[in-house]
Amino acid sequence: MAGQSDPHISLFSAEEVEFMAEDELIEIVPNLRMDPLNFICGDFGPFLPQIATQVPFWLAVALKKRGKCAIRPPQWMSVENLTQVLERERESQGAFQVLPFHYVEISRLLFDHARDDIPDMYMVRSLIEDIRDVRIHKVETSLEKFSGTSAVKIPNLSAMEVNIIRPFVGRALQAFYKHDNPEKIPDVDRASSAQTRAANNEPRMIMAEEFYNYIQVSKRFFFFFWFAAATEEITNHFQPASDEGTSVLLETLFGESYLVPFSL
Amino acid sequence: MANYYNIDDILAEEGFVPVVFHKAANGVVIDPSSETNSVEQGAKVELPLWLAQELYLRQAISISVPACFSQRTRLEIQADAACVDLKSRSPYFYEFGCKIAPLVGDKTIEILLLSAFKIRYKEILTKAYTAVFTTTSKFLTLLTKEETNLYEAAQASMAAFKKWRMGGPRLQRASVLGRKRKPLD
Numbered sequence: 001m002a003g004q005s006d007p008h009i010s011l012f013s014a015e016e017v018e019f020m021a022e023d024e025l026i027e028i029v030p031n032l033r034m035d036p037l038n039f040i041c042g043d044f045g046p047f048l049p050q051i052a053t054q055v056p057f058w059l060a061v062a063l064k065k066r067g068k069c070a071i072r073p074p075q076w077m078s079v080e081n082l083t084q085v086l087e088r089e090r091e092s093q094g095a096f097q098v099l100p101f102h103y104v105e106i107s108r109l110l111f112d113h114a115r116d117d118i119p120d121m122y123m124v125r126s127l128i129e130d131i132r133d134v135r136i137h138k139v140e141t142s143l144e145k146f147s148g149t150s151a152v153k154i155p156n157l158s159a160m161e162v163n164i165i166r167p168f169v170g171r172a173l174q175a176f177y178k179h180d181n182p183e184k185i186p187d188v189d190r191a192s193s194a195q196t197r198a199a200n201n202e203p204r205m206i207m208a209e210e211f212y213n214y215i216q217v218s219k220r221f222f223f224f225f226w227f228a229a230a231t232e233e234i235t236n237h238f239q240p241a242s243d244e245g246t247s248v249l250l251e252t253l254f255g256e257s258y259l260v261p262f263s264l
Numbered sequence: 265m266a267n268y269y270n271i272d273d274i275l276a277e278e279g280f281v282p283v284v285f286h287k288a289a290n291g292v293v294i295d296p297s298s299e300t301n302s303v304e305q306g307a308k309v310e311l312p313l314w315l316a317q318e319l320y321l322r323q324a325i326s327i328s329v330p331a332c333f334s335q336r337t338r339l340e341i342q343a344d345a346a347c348v349d350l351k352s353r354s355p356y357f358y359e360f361g362c363k364i365a366p367l368v369g370d371k372t373i374e375i376l377l378l379s380a381f382k383i384r385y386k387e388i389l390t391k392a393y394t395a396v397f398t399t400t401s402k403f404l405t406l407l408t409k410e411e412t413n414l415y416e417a418a419q420a421s422m423a424a425f426k427k428w429r430m431g432g433p434r435l436q437r438a439s440v441l442g443r444k445r446k447p448l449d
Contacts, residue, residue: 013424013428014424014425014427014428015428018428108429108431112431140389140390143389144386144389144390160425163421163425164421164422164425165418165421166421167417167418167420167421168389168414168417168418168421171413171414171417172385172389172414175358175381175385175410175414176378176381176382176385178358178362179358179362179374179377179378179381
């Protein structure tokens with residue numbers, strides 16, 4: 001992505017994945033009265049004290065920092081649910097449990113900003129860390145098994161986990177492909193456009209089955225200008241969403257990742 | 265032609281291959297110890313791959329299997345691929361093999377490469393993500409450039425994730441603003 005010192009390692013840095021995670025909707029309980037906010041991504045409706053509203057995460061964090069709301073942790077973040085998930089993760093060797101796509105980033109953001117809003121915070125935190133460790137371990141063991149195939153499909157993997165293994169698996173697949181088929185050595189030019197990618201009959205890696213991603217940056221600009229400037233990140237390196245259908249694939253094509261988002 | 269400017273590709277072609285000349289060549293100093301500046305027909309010399317490729321196209325030479333793919337190496341790889349020091353033979357072992365295979369007409373090279381890579385890849389995988397720097401330094405010297413690439417990619421992404429997890433300030437002070445300097449009079 002833009003601004004990276006070494007773009008060949010991975011297309012997204014961890015901060016960028018977090019940035020994209022902040023688009024998820026979350027419930028807040030405001031303590032002020034405010035008119036509806038009209039953004040490009042949608043309208044978030046009049047804020048009345050003690051009435052729960054759904055807002056994007058970045059808005060929730062910004063309001064929380066100014067002391068104007070209390071964030072309600074999402075449903076999946078209860079101790080019972082997480083213990084259940086952890087148990088099932090430990091039992092099933094190959095499969096991954098269904099967790100929200102951005103659970104790592106959301107949980108980290110909540111711990112940083114909304115500590116007092118989560119009941120049993122330390123328990124929840126340790127559970128999530130355990131879940132993450134188990135899952136990463138599972139990913140590694142499953143990667144060991146595959147060899148020489150040209151497509152890897154791992155359902156139910158979360159965004160941050162995908163981002164961690166993306167450069168490695170991308171290059172490994174490329175190397176396997178090259179050695180299996182030495183005549184057709186692919187062109188690894190990163191600047192190549194989508195047309196050349198589609199034309200090449202190269203193996204693809206589909207990492208997660210169900211997830212969605214919005215690439216909207218300009219609405220954040222409007223929000224921050226309106227709120228008289230926070231000092232958060234201001235990035236403008238995403239390209240506008242294309243008008244594809246509703247399916248979104250995260251494809252790693254020989255170390256080159258791209259998200260094909262769907263428009264609103 | 266994306267590989268034309270690729271440094272790894274250029275360096276991979278630097279490896280030497282033994283060739284046998286079919287035609288005599290004049291005015292070339294291939295063998296520094298010979299008195300005349302020419303190579304006779306039937307002479308055996310070591311040429312770099314980029315030169316050998318061109319001469320092969322002109323049918324002036326015939327290429328034989330280079331030393332790094334000799335029987336001894338194959339036995340070593342079959343014994344235990346993970347511990348073979350491929351870097352000492354050639355830091356571009358795999359690319360070299362891929363380029364050599366069509367020239368020499370040896371089908372077994374590809375299979376050898378693939379199997380060796382599979383085994384070593386597993387080793388890289390296990391070591392990359394759970395690295396402790398002291399233990400893996402010896403292992404790193406065994407890897408070719410391609411494998412080191414893999415390894416470093418995994419390491420970098422894991423390190424970035426850990427750094428992100430620690431938190432800390434989202435903005436970093438630019439290094440240019442490092443030290444205050446006294447104004448010169």
